Amino acid sequence: MKAINPRTGEADYAFDEDSPGAVAEAAARLRSLQPEWEARGPEGRAAILQAFADALERHAAPIVAALEVDTGRTAIARVELESVARRARGWAMRGPQVFAGLPRDATPSATPGFTIEPRWSAYPLFGAIAPWNFPLLLSHIDALPALAAGCAALIKPSEVTPRFVEPLRAALAEVPELPLAYVMGGAETGQALIASVDYVCFTGSTATGRKVAETAARALIPANLELGGKDPMIVTASADPVHAAQVALRASVVATGQGCQSIERVYVARAIFQPFLAALVEAAEAVETTGADPTRGHLGPFIFPAQAAKVAAQIDDARARGATIHTGGEIETQGGGRYMRPTVLTGLTDEMALMREETFGPVIPVIPFDTVEEAIALANAGDYGLSASVIAGDAEEAAAIGERIDAGAISLQDGALTTMVGDATNHSRKGSGLGPSRMGDEGMLRFLRRQALIRQTGTPATIEMFREGPAQ
Numbered sequence: 001m002k003a004i005n006p007r008t009g010e011a012d013y014a015f016d017e018d019s020p021g022a023v024a025e026a027a028a029r030l031r032s033l034q035p036e037w038e039a040r041g042p043e044g045r046a047a048i049l050q051a052f053a054d055a056l057e058r059h060a061a062p063i064v065a066a067l068e069v070d071t072g073r074t075a076i077a078r079v080e081l082e083s084v085a086r087r088a089r090g091w092a093m094r095g096p097q098v099f100a101g102l103p104r105d106a107t108p109s110a111t112p113g114f115t116i117e118p119r120w121s122a123y124p125l126f127g128a129i130a131p132w133n134f135p136l137l138l139s140h141i142d143a144l145p146a147l148a149a150g151c152a153a154l155i156k157p158s159e160v161t162p163r164f165v166e167p168l169r170a171a172l173a174e175v176p177e178l179p180l181a182y183v184m185g186g187a188e189t190g191q192a193l194i195a196s197v198d199y200v201c202f203t204g205s206t207a208t209g210r211k212v213a214e215t216a217a218r219a220l221i222p223a224n225l226e227l228g229g230k231d232p233m234i235v236t237a238s239a240d241p242v243h244a245a246q247v248a249l250r251a252s253v254v255a256t257g258q259g260c261q262s263i264e265r266v267y268v269a270r271a272i273f274q275p276f277l278a279a280l281v282e283a284a285e286a287v288e289t290t291g292a293d294p295t296r297g298h299l300g301p302f303i304f305p306a307q308a309a310k311v312a313a314q315i316d317d318a319r320a321r322g323a324t325i326h327t328g329g330e331i332e333t334q335g336g337g338r339y340m341r342p343t344v345l346t347g348l349t350d351e352m353a354l355m356r357e358e359t360f361g362p363v364i365p366v367i368p369f370d371t372v373e374e375a376i377a378l379a380n381a382g383d384y385g386l387s388a389s390v391i392a393g394d395a396e397e398a399a400a401i402g403e404r405i406d407a408g409a410i411s412l413q414d415g416a417l418t419t420m421v422g423d424a425t426n427h428s429r430k431g432s433g434l435g436p437s438r439m440g441d442e443g444m445l446r447f448l449r450r451q452a453l454i455r456q457t458g459t460p461a462t463i464e465m466f467r468e469g470p471a472q
Contacts, residue, residue: 001185003162006072006301007294009336013069015162017185020192023154026181027125027196030152033179034124038150042096045148048177049095053088055171056081062167067136070161072301072337074294076255080136087144087422091444095148098441102448106455113458119451122150123222126447127197129190129212131204132160132303133258133360136168142201142224142438143180149447152179156193159186160304195219199447201438202226203260205358206383206431213434224435224446226428228358229260229386232379233415234401235276236372237269238393244268245279247391251415253287253342253362256299258307260432261387261416264359266366267375273368277346280366281326284342291334299362301337308338311361314354315343318365323347323354328362356382372401380406385429389415408432409439 002011018026037045056063060081067077099120106117126146130139135157143153157165165182172180183189194200194215201224202212209227216223233251235244252263268276290297302308312331319325328343343363348355354365369375379388389411392398402410408426411417418424418439425440427433436446 001159001162003070003160004305005069005336006303006305007069007291007335007337009305009333009338013163015184017159018183018189018192020188020195023183023189023192024196026183027154027193030154030179030181031125034122034150034152037147037152037177037179038122042099042148045150046092046096048175049088049092049144049148052172052175052178052180053085053092055174056085056088058174059167059171063136063164063171066163066167067161068294070132070135070163071303072290072294073255074290074300076134076300077136080134083137084140084144087140090422091144091148094441095145095444098444106453109454113456115455115457117453117455119453120448121451122146123198123447123449124152125197125199126151126153127193127200128153128155129193129200129202129204130155130157132158133255133260135161136164138203139182141203142443145438145444146199146201146447147178147180149444151199151447153181154193154197155180155182156185156190157182159184159189191215194221197221200224209434222435224438225433226260226438227386227431227433228384229262229432230264230356230358230382230384231261231387231389231407231416232265232267232405233263233389233391234369234372234375234379234405235266235268235272236375236390236392236397236401237271238397239269239272239391241268241272241276242279244272244391245276246283247389247415248364249280249283249287249342251389251411252364253284253299254416256302256340257362258303258360259416259419260358261418262360263389263415264363264365265355265379266364267369267378268366269375270368270370273366277326277344277366280364281344284327284344284364287342289332289334289339289341291332291337291339299339299341301334301339302361305338307360308340311340311359311363314352314357314359315345315363318345318348318352318354321349321352323352323365350381358384376401376404383431386432387411387416387418387426389417391415406430408437
């Protein structure tokens with residue numbers, strides 16, 4: 001397979017796709033290692049996770065360099081590496097604490113004469129299918145707590161961004177005790193992974209997530225899905241419009257808007273709509289792309305060329321249906337890469353694809369509202385319920401609105417905070433996901449199976465109790 005360099009547009013990297021047989025072999029090897037891994041106990045596994053974090057930091061330079069080419073981003077590539085190392089250390093610390101808090105004592109059953117004693121064990125083999133937008137972080141965000149729980153882990157990174165895996169394997173080789181492996185390829189490799197594991201986590205589009213869920217259902221394994229979003233932001237009349245515009249800009253366009261948590265709809269109280277819009281357009285026009293110099297500017301290229309075409313099609317549809325583009329709005333080719341400056345639009349209607357479908361680009365639709373009830377209804381419209389944001393004059397007003405939004409995580413007085421806060425347990429709604437939270441302690445507990453030891457404390461029943469006929 002070949003991968004395209006997002007800065008040059010050239011397919012300059014080739015790698016071998018793992019066959020279904022190779023995936024099955026990797027899975028079998030990990031399964032053979034898992035009993036010893038689980039037997040190490042929480043503290044033993046924590047020490048190995050700490051060693052993995054150390055190895056990542058020793059190999060940071062080549063991993064980050066490869067990730068920079070994969071994504072066309074420099075600063076965020078470093079942040080991804082730092083985040084994975086920090087999360088490995090975080091689960092090394094938190095994992096033993098969570099295990100220590102699990103109930104283990106026998107308790108009386110509601111049925112007289114019995115006690116129930118819980119036991120816990122990990123799913124033997126965890127599998128992850130990761131996306132291309134944050135390839136290093138999202139390859140490990142579920143695998144690390146799974147490893148802390150006692151699972152072995154098999155990861156399929158995206159075939160769009162494969163370069164970082166080779167230097168990552170060099171780091172992993174320094175921690176041979178860790179039952180973690182990577183397989184490379186496209187949809188066929190992903191299907192083979194699902195067929196080989198006991199629990200699968202998928203991060204990506206809702207359309208592909210449905211296919212993963214269907215395949216997992218046929219295999220009778222749990223599927224934990226973190227899917228698309230069309231995240232709304234509500235800005236009330238009591239908010240500072242200039243401050244709110246600055247927050248909305250960052251939360252919408254960081255990483256070129258290629259994040260499921262990116263704000264994709266901004267609903268602004270009509271009383272402050274014009275000053276908000278003016279401040280947003282002014283701030284957006286000061287944002288620079290990194291096409292001329294990767295070490296300068298704010299927004300890198302579209303990682304996946306097909307995504308640039310999708311964003312352009314949404315904007316063209318909105319323009320044709322009467323939307324006004326205040327700044328941006330065009331795909332720019334710079335050095336072979338595809339870039340877009342922050343794009344601010346008004347005059348939007350519900351039939352526009354830009355208002356219904358996930359965009360995944362640096363595009364900010366701004367819509368006025370007259371009442372808070374109207375804003376909440378608009379925010380709750382559509383097929384997604386991943387996260388949302390509210391900016392108001394004070395935190396209490398923001399919270400009162402936020403708890404009425406049908407989404408898993410609500411950022412108050414800020415935007416897209418799920419990128420910064422990893423312990424906020426929440427559950428996605430509607431088409432944005434399925435299964436337990438990947439955040440908070442539940443992020444690890446989902447990989448543990450509970451067994452019940454049901455103990456008879458009285459006299460066991462005999463067959464005579466079940467004889468047909470008159471009662472004796």
